[in-house]
Amino acid sequence: MRFLALGLVALLLTACASALRxxxxxxxxxxxxxxxxxxxxxxxxxxxxxxxxxxxxxxxxxxxxxxxxxxxxxxxxxxxxxxxxxxxxxxxxxxxxxxxxxxxxxxxxxxxxPSRQEPERSVGDWQWPLKGEIVRGFELPSSKGLDIGAAEGARVRAAAGGRVVYSGSALKGYGELIIIKHNETYLSAYGYNRRRLAEEGDEVAAGEVIAEVGSGPAQKSMLHFEIRKAGKPVDPLRLLPADG
Structure with missing residues (x-):
C-alpha cells in the first residue's frame, strides 16, 4: 500500500508539473x-x-x-x-x-x-494580483510563474495598468485566462480563473478587478500568475513588492 500511495503522489506531481506544457x-x-x-x-x-x-x-x-x-x-x-x-x-x-x-x-x-519609445516599468509599478500563499514558485521549465492559493471566487486584480489583449479559454493548461499588455516589453497572465471580468480591448488600471479565482491542478483553488519580458517568463518575485 505504501508503494501504491507513493506512486499516486508521483503521478499527481507529474500531472501538476506538466499542466502548463x-x-x-x-x-x-x-x-x-x-x-x-x-x-x-x-x-x-x-x-x-x-x-x-x-x-x-x-x-x-x-x-x-x-x-x-x-x-x-x-x-x-x-x-x-x-x-x-x-x-x-x-x-x-x-x-x-x-x-x-x-x-x-x-x-x-x-x-x-503604442509608441516604440515607451519606457519599461520599474519594480514599483507592480502589485500583487491577490493576497495568498504561494503554493508553487517560479521553476523553469515546469512552472513559468507563481501559483497563489486563495479562496474560490476571490478577486483577481491587474498587477499593473495596461490593455487586455487576450480573454478566453483556448490555451490548454491555463483554464480561463487573461493576458494584459503593459507596454512594449511586459505582459502579465492570469490563469485558472472561475470567471473573467475583463474583455479583450479593455483598458485596466493597476489594482482593477479583472477576474475571480477558480480551480487549478488537483481542483485546488488558486491563481496562476505570470510576467513575461520580451516574450520570456521572468520570476514575478523579482518585480512584485516584498510586502505582498
Missing amino acids: WEGGSRDGQYEVRSGDTLYSIALRHDVDYRDLARWNGIGRNYLIKPGQKLRLSPPDGGAPATRTADSGRGSDDGGKTRGGDRSTTSRPSSQP
Missing part, C-alpha cells in the same frame, strides 16, 4: 492558427516575443491573424525579413483575435499602436 498545434516549427487565438496568446504559448512572431511572419502592426493560417515560430533562414502578407496593414494593435463561422476573421480595433 503545450500539446498539439505545433509541427515542424510552425503553428496553425485556431479560432480564438490571438498573436499574443500564441506568443505566450511558445515563449516568444509577439513582435518577433509578427516580424517572422510578415504581420503588420494590426497583428491580425486568421484561423488556418500557418505561422513560423522561429526566424526565417539567414534571419532575412519575412514578406508581408496581404493582411499586414498598419492598422490598430487589436491583438489579432480570430473568429469562427461566417463572421469576419479579424477583430475591431481597440486602440492605437
